[in-house]
Amino acid sequence: MKNILIIGCGLIGSSVLRAISKNKIAKKVFVYEKSKTNISKIKKLKLPCTILTDFKKAVPNVDLIIICTPLSEYKGIILKLNKYLLPKTIITDVGSSKEKSHDVIKKTLKKGISWTSSHPIAGSEVSGPEYGNKDLFLNKWCILIKEKDTNKKHLSILSKFWKKIGSRVSIMNSKKHDVIFSITSHLPHLIAYNLVKTATDFEKQQRYELIKFSAGGLRDFSRIAASNEIMWRDIFFNNQKNISKVIDLFIKNLRAFKKDIQSRNEKSLIKKLIDAKKVRKKIIKLKQDINKPDFGRN
Protein backbone atom coordinates (compact mmCIF):
# COMPACT_ATOMS: atom_id res chain seq x y z
CA MET A 1 0.00 0.00 0.00
CA LYS A 2 1.14 3.48 -0.77
CA ASN A 3 -0.92 5.81 1.35
CA ILE A 4 -3.14 5.26 4.35
CA LEU A 5 -5.35 7.82 6.08
CA ILE A 6 -6.26 7.41 9.75
CA ILE A 7 -9.18 9.54 10.92
CA GLY A 8 -9.19 9.95 14.70
CA CYS A 9 -5.86 9.34 16.36
CA GLY A 10 -6.60 8.37 19.95
CA LEU A 11 -5.63 5.09 21.60
CA ILE A 12 -6.74 2.89 18.67
CA GLY A 13 -5.86 5.24 15.83
CA SER A 14 -2.36 5.87 17.13
CA SER A 15 -1.86 2.15 17.76
CA VAL A 16 -2.83 1.44 14.14
CA LEU A 17 -0.41 4.16 13.07
CA ARG A 18 2.43 2.69 15.14
CA ALA A 19 1.68 -0.85 13.91
CA ILE A 20 1.68 0.31 10.27
CA SER A 21 5.02 1.98 10.83
CA LYS A 22 6.52 -1.01 12.68
CA ASN A 23 5.45 -3.41 9.94
CA LYS A 24 6.33 -1.01 7.08
CA ILE A 25 2.93 -1.39 5.48
CA ALA A 26 2.55 2.03 3.84
CA LYS A 27 4.79 4.59 2.29
CA LYS A 28 2.93 7.44 3.88
CA VAL A 29 0.35 7.71 6.63
CA PHE A 30 -1.92 10.73 6.89
CA VAL A 31 -3.71 11.53 10.10
CA TYR A 32 -6.85 13.61 10.47
CA GLU A 33 -7.63 14.52 14.05
CA LYS A 34 -10.10 17.16 15.21
CA SER A 35 -8.77 17.47 18.76
CA LYS A 36 -6.08 20.12 19.11
CA THR A 37 -4.83 18.44 22.28
CA ASN A 38 -4.34 15.18 20.42
CA ILE A 39 -2.60 16.97 17.54
CA SER A 40 -0.08 18.53 19.86
CA LYS A 41 0.47 15.16 21.56
CA ILE A 42 1.04 13.48 18.17
CA LYS A 43 3.61 16.14 17.30
CA LYS A 44 5.33 15.86 20.65
CA LEU A 45 5.46 12.07 20.36
CA LYS A 46 6.83 12.47 16.82
CA LEU A 47 4.49 9.81 15.51
CA PRO A 48 5.37 8.83 11.91
CA CYS A 49 2.59 10.64 10.05
CA THR A 50 1.53 13.72 8.15
CA ILE A 51 -1.24 15.64 9.85
CA LEU A 52 -4.02 16.78 7.52
CA THR A 53 -6.09 19.89 8.02
CA ASP A 54 -8.50 19.01 5.18
CA PHE A 55 -9.29 16.02 2.99
CA LYS A 56 -9.09 17.68 -0.41
CA LYS A 57 -5.56 16.89 -1.52
CA ALA A 58 -4.86 13.67 0.32
CA VAL A 59 -8.04 11.60 0.03
CA PRO A 60 -8.01 10.95 -3.75
CA ASN A 61 -4.51 9.53 -3.32
CA VAL A 62 -5.03 7.20 -0.39
CA ASP A 63 -5.55 3.45 -0.78
CA LEU A 64 -7.05 2.85 2.66
CA ILE A 65 -9.00 5.02 5.08
CA ILE A 66 -9.38 3.81 8.66
CA ILE A 67 -11.92 5.63 10.80
CA CYS A 68 -11.00 5.38 14.49
CA THR A 69 -13.52 7.79 16.02
CA PRO A 70 -16.58 7.15 18.18
CA LEU A 71 -19.55 5.82 16.17
CA SER A 72 -21.49 9.09 16.45
CA GLU A 73 -18.91 10.89 14.33
CA TYR A 74 -19.18 8.62 11.29
CA LYS A 75 -21.95 10.54 9.58
CA GLY A 76 -20.19 13.89 9.76
CA ILE A 77 -16.93 12.38 8.54
CA ILE A 78 -18.53 10.58 5.60
CA LEU A 79 -20.27 13.79 4.53
CA LYS A 80 -16.90 15.54 4.50
CA LEU A 81 -15.15 12.67 2.72
CA ASN A 82 -17.79 11.87 0.10
CA LYS A 83 -16.71 14.19 -2.70
CA TYR A 84 -13.10 12.98 -2.58
CA LEU A 85 -13.79 9.25 -2.46
CA LEU A 86 -13.06 6.94 -5.40
CA PRO A 87 -14.51 3.45 -5.94
CA LYS A 88 -11.06 1.92 -5.46
CA THR A 89 -10.61 3.53 -2.03
CA ILE A 90 -10.90 1.01 0.77
CA ILE A 91 -12.73 2.51 3.74
CA THR A 92 -13.02 0.84 7.07
CA ASP A 93 -13.69 1.65 10.71
CA VAL A 94 -12.82 0.06 14.05
CA GLY A 95 -16.21 0.50 15.75
CA SER A 96 -17.52 -1.94 18.36
CA SER A 97 -21.12 -2.03 17.09
CA LYS A 98 -22.04 -2.71 13.48
CA GLU A 99 -25.69 -3.14 12.48
CA LYS A 100 -26.91 0.34 13.21
CA SER A 101 -23.78 2.12 12.01
CA HIS A 102 -24.08 0.23 8.73
CA ASP A 103 -27.50 1.79 8.20
CA VAL A 104 -26.04 5.25 8.77
CA ILE A 105 -23.09 4.53 6.48
CA LYS A 106 -25.32 3.14 3.71
CA LYS A 107 -27.56 6.18 3.82
CA THR A 108 -24.72 8.69 3.93
CA LEU A 109 -22.00 7.23 1.72
CA LYS A 110 -21.82 8.36 -1.91
CA LYS A 111 -23.15 5.83 -4.43
CA GLY A 112 -20.60 3.46 -5.88
CA ILE A 113 -18.32 3.59 -2.86
CA SER A 114 -17.76 0.47 -0.74
CA TRP A 115 -17.36 0.34 3.02
CA THR A 116 -15.76 -2.67 4.66
CA SER A 117 -16.11 -2.73 8.40
CA SER A 118 -13.51 -3.92 10.93
CA HIS A 119 -13.52 -4.40 14.66
CA PRO A 120 -10.18 -5.12 16.29
CA ILE A 121 -10.81 -6.62 19.76
CA ALA A 122 -8.20 -4.53 21.49
CA GLY A 123 -8.04 -1.44 23.64
CA SER A 124 -7.96 -0.37 27.24
CA GLU A 125 -9.55 2.02 29.69
CA VAL A 126 -7.30 4.92 28.77
CA SER A 127 -7.76 7.34 25.88
CA GLY A 128 -5.41 9.41 23.78
CA PRO A 129 -2.49 8.93 21.36
CA GLU A 130 0.05 8.78 24.20
CA TYR A 131 -1.32 5.37 25.19
CA GLY A 132 -1.03 3.87 21.72
CA ASN A 133 0.99 0.70 21.35
CA LYS A 134 2.52 -0.76 18.18
CA ASP A 135 1.77 -4.27 19.43
CA LEU A 136 -1.82 -3.64 20.54
CA PHE A 137 -3.26 -5.88 17.81
CA LEU A 138 -0.73 -8.69 18.11
CA ASN A 139 -2.56 -12.04 18.40
CA LYS A 140 -5.84 -10.23 18.98
CA TRP A 141 -8.97 -11.02 17.01
CA CYS A 142 -10.07 -8.59 14.35
CA ILE A 143 -13.62 -9.11 13.13
CA LEU A 144 -14.31 -8.22 9.50
CA ILE A 145 -17.91 -7.75 8.47
CA LYS A 146 -19.18 -9.49 5.37
CA GLU A 147 -22.63 -8.71 4.01
CA LYS A 148 -24.25 -9.44 0.65
CA ASP A 149 -23.00 -6.16 -0.77
CA THR A 150 -19.46 -6.37 0.63
CA ASN A 151 -16.71 -5.67 -1.89
CA LYS A 152 -14.79 -8.94 -1.79
CA LYS A 153 -11.61 -7.46 -3.15
CA HIS A 154 -11.60 -4.82 -0.43
CA LEU A 155 -12.37 -7.45 2.19
CA SER A 156 -9.45 -9.55 1.07
CA ILE A 157 -7.02 -6.61 1.12
CA LEU A 158 -8.29 -5.50 4.51
CA SER A 159 -7.91 -9.01 5.90
CA LYS A 160 -4.28 -9.04 4.78
CA PHE A 161 -3.79 -5.61 6.36
CA TRP A 162 -4.96 -6.72 9.82
CA LYS A 163 -2.97 -9.93 9.59
CA LYS A 164 0.15 -7.95 8.74
CA ILE A 165 -0.18 -6.00 11.97
CA GLY A 166 -0.50 -9.23 13.89
CA SER A 167 -4.24 -9.83 14.23
CA ARG A 168 -6.18 -13.04 13.76
CA VAL A 169 -9.10 -12.37 11.41
CA SER A 170 -12.63 -13.71 11.81
CA ILE A 171 -15.32 -12.90 9.25
CA MET A 172 -19.04 -12.64 10.12
CA ASN A 173 -22.06 -10.50 9.32
CA SER A 174 -22.94 -7.42 11.36
CA LYS A 175 -25.97 -9.05 12.98
CA LYS A 176 -23.93 -11.93 14.38
CA HIS A 177 -21.19 -9.49 15.40
CA ASP A 178 -23.57 -7.39 17.44
CA VAL A 179 -25.08 -10.43 19.15
CA ILE A 180 -21.66 -11.80 20.13
CA PHE A 181 -20.23 -8.54 21.40
CA SER A 182 -23.36 -7.64 23.32
CA ILE A 183 -22.40 -10.43 25.73
CA THR A 184 -18.60 -10.58 25.55
CA SER A 185 -17.97 -6.85 25.70
CA HIS A 186 -20.97 -4.51 25.89
CA LEU A 187 -22.73 -6.15 28.84
CA PRO A 188 -19.46 -6.53 30.81
CA HIS A 189 -18.84 -2.80 30.39
CA LEU A 190 -22.38 -1.89 31.39
CA ILE A 191 -22.18 -4.20 34.41
CA ALA A 192 -18.88 -2.66 35.47
CA TYR A 193 -20.32 0.87 35.18
CA ASN A 194 -23.40 -0.27 37.09
CA LEU A 195 -21.44 -1.93 39.86
CA VAL A 196 -19.33 1.16 40.40
CA LYS A 197 -22.46 3.31 40.41
CA THR A 198 -24.10 0.96 42.90
CA ALA A 199 -21.04 1.15 45.16
CA THR A 200 -21.00 4.96 45.11
CA ASP A 201 -24.77 5.11 45.72
CA PHE A 202 -24.33 2.67 48.60
CA GLU A 203 -21.46 4.71 50.03
CA LYS A 204 -23.70 7.77 50.10
CA GLN A 205 -26.51 5.77 51.78
CA GLN A 206 -24.21 4.36 54.45
CA ARG A 207 -22.42 7.66 55.01
CA TYR A 208 -19.00 6.17 55.50
CA GLU A 209 -16.07 5.70 53.21
CA LEU A 210 -15.93 2.28 51.71
CA ILE A 211 -14.35 2.70 48.29
CA LYS A 212 -11.00 2.60 50.08
CA PHE A 213 -11.60 -1.09 50.76
CA SER A 214 -12.05 -1.94 47.09
CA ALA A 215 -9.05 -4.25 46.69
CA GLY A 216 -11.30 -7.25 47.37
CA GLY A 217 -13.02 -7.12 43.99
CA LEU A 218 -14.47 -3.72 43.17
CA ARG A 219 -11.17 -2.34 41.86
CA ASP A 220 -11.25 -4.65 38.83
CA PHE A 221 -14.64 -3.32 37.76
CA SER A 222 -13.48 0.25 38.26
CA ARG A 223 -10.85 -0.23 35.56
CA ILE A 224 -13.44 -1.18 32.93
CA ALA A 225 -15.78 1.54 34.21
CA ALA A 226 -13.03 4.09 33.51
CA SER A 227 -13.45 3.60 29.76
CA ASN A 228 -14.25 6.48 27.42
CA GLU A 229 -17.80 7.68 27.99
CA ILE A 230 -18.46 8.95 24.45
CA MET A 231 -17.33 5.70 22.88
CA TRP A 232 -19.50 3.70 25.28
CA ARG A 233 -22.57 5.91 25.02
CA ASP A 234 -22.42 5.34 21.25
CA ILE A 235 -22.02 1.58 21.61
CA PHE A 236 -24.86 1.28 24.14
CA PHE A 237 -27.20 3.33 21.94
CA ASN A 238 -26.20 1.53 18.73
CA ASN A 239 -26.50 -2.00 20.05
CA GLN A 240 -29.48 -1.23 22.27
CA LYS A 241 -31.66 -4.17 21.23
CA ASN A 242 -29.11 -6.90 21.84
CA ILE A 243 -27.86 -5.26 25.04
CA SER A 244 -31.40 -5.05 26.43
CA LYS A 245 -31.85 -8.78 25.86
CA VAL A 246 -28.66 -9.75 27.66
CA ILE A 247 -29.48 -7.38 30.53
CA ASP A 248 -32.72 -9.32 30.99
CA LEU A 249 -30.92 -12.65 30.93
CA PHE A 250 -28.37 -11.28 33.39
CA ILE A 251 -31.07 -10.11 35.81
CA LYS A 252 -32.89 -13.42 35.54
CA ASN A 253 -29.71 -15.30 36.43
CA LEU A 254 -28.89 -12.88 39.25
CA ARG A 255 -32.30 -13.46 40.79
CA ALA A 256 -31.68 -17.22 40.64
CA PHE A 257 -28.32 -16.71 42.38
CA LYS A 258 -30.06 -14.65 45.06
CA LYS A 259 -32.62 -17.39 45.54
CA ASP A 260 -29.91 -20.03 45.92
CA ILE A 261 -28.17 -17.89 48.52
CA GLN A 262 -31.34 -17.10 50.46
CA SER A 263 -32.53 -20.69 50.47
CA ARG A 264 -29.01 -22.01 51.11
CA ASN A 265 -29.27 -24.24 48.06
CA GLU A 266 -25.73 -25.53 48.31
CA LYS A 267 -25.88 -27.94 45.39
CA SER A 268 -27.19 -25.40 42.90
CA LEU A 269 -24.85 -22.64 44.10
CA ILE A 270 -21.71 -24.80 44.03
CA LYS A 271 -22.55 -26.05 40.54
CA LYS A 272 -22.81 -22.47 39.29
CA LEU A 273 -19.53 -21.46 40.91
CA ILE A 274 -17.67 -24.49 39.54
CA ASP A 275 -19.12 -24.03 36.04
CA ALA A 276 -18.09 -20.36 36.02
CA LYS A 277 -14.59 -21.26 37.17
CA LYS A 278 -14.10 -23.52 34.14
CA VAL A 279 -14.58 -20.59 31.76
CA ARG A 280 -11.40 -18.93 33.05
CA LYS A 281 -9.34 -21.95 31.97
CA LYS A 282 -11.00 -21.89 28.58
CA ILE A 283 -10.27 -18.18 28.14
CA ILE A 284 -6.61 -18.68 29.04
CA LYS A 285 -6.37 -21.69 26.73
CA LEU A 286 -7.84 -19.56 23.94
CA LYS A 287 -5.14 -16.96 24.70
CA GLN A 288 -7.69 -14.29 25.52
CA ASP A 289 -5.94 -13.37 28.77
CA ILE A 290 -2.59 -13.81 30.46
CA ASN A 291 -2.08 -16.89 32.62
CA LYS A 292 -0.97 -15.09 35.76
CA PRO A 293 -2.86 -15.01 39.08
CA ASP A 294 -4.39 -11.59 39.71
CA PHE A 295 -3.27 -10.47 36.20
CA GLY A 296 0.29 -10.51 37.61
CA ARG A 297 -0.44 -7.46 39.76
CA ASN A 298 1.22 -8.78 42.91
Added chain:
Amino acid sequence: MKNILIIGCGLIGSSVLRAISKNKIAKKVFVYEKSKTNISKIKKLKLPCTILTDFKKAVPNVDLIIICTPLSEYKGIILKLNKYLLPKTIITDVGSSKEKSHDVIKKTLKKGISWTSSHPIAGSEVSGPEYGNKDLFLNKWCILIKEKDTNKKHLSILSKFWKKIGSRVSIMNSKKHDVIFSITSHLPHLIAYNLVKTATDFEKQQRYELIKFSAGGLRDFSRIAASNEIMWRDIFFNNQKNISKVIDLFIKNLRAFKKDIQSRNEKSLIKKLIDAKKVRKKIIKLKQDINKPDFGRN
Protein backbone atom coordinates in the same frame (compact mmCIF):
# COMPACT_ATOMS: atom_id res chain seq x y z
CA MET B 1 6.12 -14.04 69.80
CA LYS B 2 7.43 -17.51 70.35
CA ASN B 3 5.07 -19.87 68.61
CA ILE B 4 2.36 -19.37 66.03
CA LEU B 5 -0.05 -21.97 64.70
CA ILE B 6 -1.58 -21.60 61.24
CA ILE B 7 -4.60 -23.77 60.59
CA GLY B 8 -5.26 -24.19 56.88
CA CYS B 9 -2.27 -23.54 54.67
CA GLY B 10 -3.62 -22.59 51.26
CA LEU B 11 -3.02 -19.30 49.47
CA ILE B 12 -3.64 -17.11 52.53
CA GLY B 13 -2.24 -19.44 55.21
CA SER B 14 0.99 -20.01 53.32
CA SER B 15 1.30 -16.27 52.60
CA VAL B 16 0.96 -15.56 56.35
CA LEU B 17 3.58 -18.24 56.99
CA ARG B 18 5.98 -16.74 54.46
CA ALA B 19 5.39 -13.22 55.79
CA ILE B 20 6.05 -14.36 59.40
CA SER B 21 9.27 -15.97 58.27
CA LYS B 22 10.37 -12.98 56.18
CA ASN B 23 9.74 -10.58 59.07
CA LYS B 24 11.14 -12.94 61.73
CA ILE B 25 8.04 -12.63 63.88
CA ALA B 26 8.00 -16.05 65.56
CA LYS B 27 10.53 -18.57 66.73
CA LYS B 28 8.46 -21.44 65.47
CA VAL B 29 5.46 -21.76 63.20
CA PHE B 30 3.24 -24.82 63.33
CA VAL B 31 0.94 -25.65 60.47
CA TYR B 32 -2.16 -27.79 60.63
CA GLU B 33 -3.54 -28.75 57.25
CA LYS B 34 -6.10 -31.44 56.51
CA SER B 35 -5.42 -31.73 52.79
CA LYS B 36 -2.77 -34.33 52.00
CA THR B 37 -2.10 -32.65 48.66
CA ASN B 38 -1.36 -29.37 50.42
CA ILE B 39 0.89 -31.10 52.96
CA SER B 40 3.00 -32.64 50.25
CA LYS B 41 3.17 -29.26 48.47
CA ILE B 42 4.29 -27.57 51.71
CA LYS B 43 7.03 -30.17 52.13
CA LYS B 44 8.12 -29.89 48.53
CA LEU B 45 8.24 -26.08 48.81
CA LYS B 46 10.22 -26.45 52.06
CA LEU B 47 8.07 -23.83 53.74
CA PRO B 48 9.54 -22.84 57.13
CA CYS B 49 7.14 -24.66 59.47
CA THR B 50 6.49 -27.76 61.52
CA ILE B 51 3.49 -29.73 60.29
CA LEU B 52 1.16 -30.92 63.05
CA THR B 53 -0.91 -34.06 62.94
CA ASP B 54 -2.82 -33.21 66.12
CA PHE B 55 -3.27 -30.22 68.42
CA LYS B 56 -2.46 -31.86 71.75
CA LYS B 57 1.20 -31.02 72.25
CA ALA B 58 1.52 -27.79 70.34
CA VAL B 59 -1.60 -25.76 71.12
CA PRO B 60 -0.95 -25.13 74.84
CA ASN B 61 2.41 -23.62 73.83
CA VAL B 62 1.33 -21.32 71.02
CA ASP B 63 0.84 -17.58 71.50
CA LEU B 64 -1.22 -17.03 68.38
CA ILE B 65 -3.52 -19.24 66.31
CA ILE B 66 -4.53 -18.05 62.85
CA ILE B 67 -7.36 -19.91 61.17
CA CYS B 68 -7.08 -19.67 57.39
CA THR B 69 -9.78 -22.12 56.30
CA PRO B 70 -13.19 -21.54 54.70
CA LEU B 71 -15.80 -20.26 57.19
CA SER B 72 -17.70 -23.56 57.22
CA GLU B 73 -14.76 -25.31 58.88
CA TYR B 74 -14.56 -23.03 61.94
CA LYS B 75 -16.96 -25.00 64.09
CA GLY B 76 -15.20 -28.32 63.62
CA ILE B 77 -11.80 -26.74 64.26
CA ILE B 78 -12.92 -24.98 67.44
CA LEU B 79 -14.39 -28.21 68.78
CA LYS B 80 -11.04 -29.90 68.24
CA LEU B 81 -9.05 -26.99 69.69
CA ASN B 82 -11.23 -26.22 72.73
CA LYS B 83 -9.66 -28.49 75.31
CA TYR B 84 -6.14 -27.24 74.58
CA LEU B 85 -6.90 -23.51 74.56
CA LEU B 86 -5.72 -21.19 77.33
CA PRO B 87 -7.13 -17.72 78.11
CA LYS B 88 -3.82 -16.12 77.06
CA THR B 89 -3.93 -17.77 73.61
CA ILE B 90 -4.75 -15.25 70.90
CA ILE B 91 -7.02 -16.80 68.29
CA THR B 92 -7.90 -15.12 65.02
CA ASP B 93 -9.15 -15.96 61.57
CA VAL B 94 -8.90 -14.37 58.13
CA GLY B 95 -12.52 -14.87 57.04
CA SER B 96 -14.31 -12.47 54.69
CA SER B 97 -17.63 -12.42 56.53
CA LYS B 98 -17.93 -11.76 60.27
CA GLU B 99 -21.37 -11.40 61.89
CA LYS B 100 -22.64 -14.90 61.37
CA SER B 101 -19.32 -16.62 61.99
CA HIS B 102 -19.10 -14.72 65.30
CA ASP B 103 -22.35 -16.34 66.38
CA VAL B 104 -20.95 -19.79 65.58
CA ILE B 105 -17.67 -19.00 67.35
CA LYS B 106 -19.43 -17.64 70.45
CA LYS B 107 -21.61 -20.72 70.70
CA THR B 108 -18.76 -23.16 70.13
CA LEU B 109 -15.74 -21.66 71.83
CA LYS B 110 -14.92 -22.78 75.42
CA LYS B 111 -15.87 -20.25 78.10
CA GLY B 112 -13.12 -17.83 79.10
CA ILE B 113 -11.39 -17.95 75.72
CA SER B 114 -11.26 -14.81 73.54
CA TRP B 115 -11.51 -14.70 69.78
CA THR B 116 -10.24 -11.67 67.88
CA SER B 117 -11.24 -11.61 64.25
CA SER B 118 -9.12 -10.38 61.32
CA HIS B 119 -9.78 -9.92 57.64
CA PRO B 120 -6.77 -9.14 55.47
CA ILE B 121 -8.01 -7.67 52.17
CA ALA B 122 -5.70 -9.71 50.01
CA GLY B 123 -5.87 -12.80 47.88
CA SER B 124 -6.38 -13.88 44.31
CA GLU B 125 -8.33 -16.31 42.16
CA VAL B 126 -5.88 -19.17 42.68
CA SER B 127 -5.80 -21.59 45.61
CA GLY B 128 -3.08 -23.62 47.27
CA PRO B 129 0.19 -23.07 49.16
CA GLU B 130 2.21 -22.89 45.94
CA TYR B 131 0.63 -19.51 45.19
CA GLY B 132 1.49 -17.99 48.57
CA ASN B 133 3.49 -14.77 48.59
CA LYS B 134 5.50 -13.28 51.43
CA ASP B 135 4.49 -9.79 50.34
CA LEU B 136 0.78 -10.51 49.86
CA PHE B 137 -0.22 -8.27 52.78
CA LEU B 138 2.17 -5.42 52.07
CA ASN B 139 0.27 -2.10 52.10
CA LYS B 140 -3.05 -3.96 52.09
CA TRP B 141 -5.80 -3.23 54.57
CA CYS B 142 -6.38 -5.66 57.37
CA ILE B 143 -9.70 -5.21 59.18
CA LEU B 144 -9.74 -6.11 62.86
CA ILE B 145 -13.09 -6.63 64.51
CA LYS B 146 -13.85 -4.92 67.79
CA GLU B 147 -17.02 -5.75 69.70
CA LYS B 148 -18.04 -5.03 73.28
CA ASP B 149 -16.54 -8.29 74.45
CA THR B 150 -13.29 -8.02 72.49
CA ASN B 151 -10.13 -8.67 74.49
CA LYS B 152 -8.30 -5.35 74.08
CA LYS B 153 -4.90 -6.77 74.86
CA HIS B 154 -5.32 -9.43 72.18
CA LEU B 155 -6.58 -6.82 69.74
CA SER B 156 -3.54 -4.66 70.35
CA ILE B 157 -1.09 -7.56 69.88
CA LEU B 158 -2.91 -8.70 66.77
CA SER B 159 -2.83 -5.19 65.33
CA LYS B 160 0.95 -5.11 65.80
CA PHE B 161 1.22 -8.53 64.17
CA TRP B 162 -0.55 -7.44 60.96
CA LYS B 163 1.40 -4.21 60.85
CA LYS B 164 4.66 -6.13 61.15
CA ILE B 165 3.81 -8.11 58.02
CA GLY B 166 3.12 -4.88 56.19
CA SER B 167 -0.65 -4.34 56.51
CA ARG B 168 -2.53 -1.16 57.30
CA VAL B 169 -5.00 -1.87 60.09
CA SER B 170 -8.57 -0.59 60.31
CA ILE B 171 -10.79 -1.45 63.28
CA MET B 172 -14.59 -1.78 63.09
CA ASN B 173 -17.40 -3.98 64.37
CA SER B 174 -18.55 -7.06 62.51
CA LYS B 175 -21.83 -5.50 61.44
CA LYS B 176 -20.12 -2.59 59.70
CA HIS B 177 -17.54 -4.97 58.23
CA ASP B 178 -20.21 -7.11 56.62
CA VAL B 179 -22.04 -4.11 55.20
CA ILE B 180 -18.85 -2.67 53.65
CA PHE B 181 -17.61 -5.91 52.15
CA SER B 182 -21.02 -6.87 50.80
CA ILE B 183 -20.52 -4.08 48.24
CA THR B 184 -16.74 -3.86 47.78
CA SER B 185 -16.08 -7.57 47.54
CA HIS B 186 -19.03 -9.97 47.85
CA LEU B 187 -21.30 -8.36 45.25
CA PRO B 188 -18.41 -7.93 42.74
CA HIS B 189 -17.67 -11.64 43.04
CA LEU B 190 -21.32 -12.62 42.67
CA ILE B 191 -21.69 -10.32 39.67
CA ALA B 192 -18.59 -11.81 38.05
CA TYR B 193 -19.89 -15.34 38.58
CA ASN B 194 -23.27 -14.26 37.22
CA LEU B 195 -21.84 -12.58 34.15
CA VAL B 196 -19.80 -15.63 33.25
CA LYS B 197 -22.85 -17.84 33.79
CA THR B 198 -24.94 -15.52 31.61
CA ALA B 199 -22.30 -15.67 28.87
CA THR B 200 -22.19 -19.47 28.90
CA ASP B 201 -26.00 -19.68 28.93
CA PHE B 202 -26.11 -17.24 26.04
CA GLU B 203 -23.48 -19.24 24.13
CA LYS B 204 -25.66 -22.34 24.43
CA GLN B 205 -28.73 -20.38 23.27
CA GLN B 206 -26.95 -18.93 20.24
CA ARG B 207 -25.22 -22.18 19.40
CA TYR B 208 -21.97 -20.64 18.31
CA GLU B 209 -18.69 -20.13 20.06
CA LEU B 210 -18.35 -16.71 21.54
CA ILE B 211 -16.20 -17.12 24.64
CA LYS B 212 -13.22 -16.94 22.30
CA PHE B 213 -14.00 -13.26 21.74
CA SER B 214 -13.83 -12.41 25.43
CA ALA B 215 -10.84 -10.05 25.32
CA GLY B 216 -13.22 -7.09 25.04
CA GLY B 217 -14.32 -7.25 28.69
CA LEU B 218 -15.56 -10.68 29.71
CA ARG B 219 -12.08 -12.00 30.45
CA ASP B 220 -11.69 -9.69 33.45
CA PHE B 221 -14.82 -11.07 35.06
CA SER B 222 -13.71 -14.63 34.38
CA ARG B 223 -10.66 -14.10 36.59
CA ILE B 224 -12.76 -13.20 39.62
CA ALA B 225 -15.24 -15.95 38.75
CA ALA B 226 -12.38 -18.45 38.97
CA SER B 227 -12.15 -17.96 42.74
CA ASN B 228 -12.48 -20.85 45.18
CA GLU B 229 -16.07 -22.11 45.23
CA ILE B 230 -16.07 -23.38 48.83
CA MET B 231 -14.76 -20.10 50.18
CA TRP B 232 -17.34 -18.14 48.19
CA ARG B 233 -20.27 -20.42 48.96
CA ASP B 234 -19.50 -19.84 52.65
CA ILE B 235 -19.23 -16.06 52.24
CA PHE B 236 -22.47 -15.82 50.22
CA PHE B 237 -24.35 -17.91 52.80
CA ASN B 238 -22.85 -16.09 55.79
CA ASN B 239 -23.43 -12.56 54.53
CA GLN B 240 -26.75 -13.39 52.86
CA LYS B 241 -28.76 -10.48 54.24
CA ASN B 242 -26.38 -7.72 53.20
CA ILE B 243 -25.68 -9.33 49.85
CA SER B 244 -29.41 -9.61 49.11
CA LYS B 245 -29.82 -5.89 49.74
CA VAL B 246 -27.00 -4.86 47.42
CA ILE B 247 -28.25 -7.26 44.74
CA ASP B 248 -31.57 -5.37 44.83
CA LEU B 249 -29.83 -2.00 44.58
CA PHE B 250 -27.72 -3.34 41.73
CA ILE B 251 -30.77 -4.57 39.80
CA LYS B 252 -32.59 -1.27 40.38
CA ASN B 253 -29.62 0.64 38.96
CA LEU B 254 -29.26 -1.75 36.05
CA ARG B 255 -32.89 -1.23 35.11
CA ALA B 256 -32.32 2.52 35.16
CA PHE B 257 -29.30 2.08 32.88
CA LYS B 258 -31.42 -0.01 30.52
CA LYS B 259 -34.08 2.67 30.50
CA ASP B 260 -31.51 5.36 29.67
CA ILE B 261 -30.23 3.26 26.80
CA GLN B 262 -33.66 2.40 25.42
CA SER B 263 -34.90 5.98 25.63
CA ARG B 264 -31.55 7.36 24.39
CA ASN B 265 -31.32 9.59 27.46
CA GLU B 266 -27.93 10.96 26.61
CA LYS B 267 -27.61 13.34 29.53
CA SER B 268 -28.44 10.80 32.19
CA LEU B 269 -26.29 8.09 30.61
CA ILE B 270 -23.21 10.28 30.13
CA LYS B 271 -23.46 11.52 33.73
CA LYS B 272 -23.44 7.93 34.99
CA LEU B 273 -20.47 6.98 32.82
CA ILE B 274 -18.46 10.04 33.87
CA ASP B 275 -19.27 9.55 37.56
CA ALA B 276 -18.20 5.91 37.41
CA LYS B 277 -14.97 6.87 35.67
CA LYS B 278 -13.99 9.13 38.58
CA VAL B 279 -14.00 6.19 40.98
CA ARG B 280 -11.06 4.59 39.18
CA LYS B 281 -8.91 7.64 39.89
CA LYS B 282 -9.95 7.56 43.53
CA ILE B 283 -9.10 3.87 43.81
CA ILE B 284 -5.67 4.42 42.31
CA LYS B 285 -5.07 7.44 44.57
CA LEU B 286 -6.02 5.28 47.56
CA LYS B 287 -3.45 2.75 46.33
CA GLN B 288 -6.06 0.04 45.97
CA ASP B 289 -4.85 -0.86 42.46
CA ILE B 290 -1.86 -0.39 40.22
CA ASN B 291 -1.77 2.69 38.02
CA LYS B 292 -1.20 0.91 34.72
CA PRO B 293 -3.63 0.81 31.80
CA ASP B 294 -5.18 -2.63 31.41
CA PHE B 295 -3.45 -3.74 34.67
CA GLY B 296 -0.19 -3.65 32.70
CA ARG B 297 -1.23 -6.69 30.67
CA ASN B 298 -0.19 -5.35 27.27
